[in-house]
Amino acid sequence: MTESPNYPNYPESAAAGQPAAAPARPSTVEYAFWAFIASTVIGLVGGLLIFGNRDAITDALRNSNTRNGGGLTETQIDQAVNIAMVTAVVIAVIIAALYLLFAFKLRAGRNWARIVLTVLTALSLLSLLVGQSTIVGYVGVLAAVAGVVLSFMTPSNAYFSAARPIR
Incomplete structure (x- = not known):
């Protein structure tokens, strides 16, 4: 630091010009x-x-079609099943991409990501309790609930608090 006769000589802070170190995760x-x-x-x-x-979905749609007057042909039923399956996979991929984004932001210390993941997990849990699910659904929600619990433990809270002033 060069001294100037016109300015008082104040010691520089240790953090001047340098970003604060990220807290240990x-x-x-x-x-x-x-x-x-x-x-x-x-x-x-x-x-x-x-x-x-696929067969169960096709049978359910076919039975529903028969009960409601049979307005769909077999080709239309097959097309409807294909559209439903592709839509379900696209939605699953979009949700997975968002979950991954939020998980990486959580890991980086972003408290908002922890809150979003908590809300999404609560919605998943409600969906599981209200609707029908498979063992895969239960295991997935159980893993998310474990993630929420871990993200709100005392060391995690300290990490998110320490990470806040860095931005």
Whole structure:
């Protein structure tokens, strides 16, 4: 630092011109991150399992069509099933991509991502309790609940608090 006769000589702070060091990530946040990754992978597997249920979906649509007057042809029923299956997979991929984004932001110390993942997990849990689900759905939600619990433990809270002033 050069001294100028016109300005008083103040010592520079240790952080002047340098970004603050990122706080150390605790294992609870790391485990929460991996729990959300596992939940995402399980959700994708569940989304892809719809292809194994093609016959059941076709039969259900065919039965519904018969009960409601039979306005659809076999070709239209097949097309409707194909559209439903592709739509389900696309939605599963979009949800998985968002979950991955939020999980990586959680790992980086973004509190908003922790809140979003908590809300999404609560909605998944409600959906599980209200509707029908498979064992894959239960395991996926269980992994997400574990991620939420881990992300709100004391070391995680300290990490998110310490990470806040860095931005």
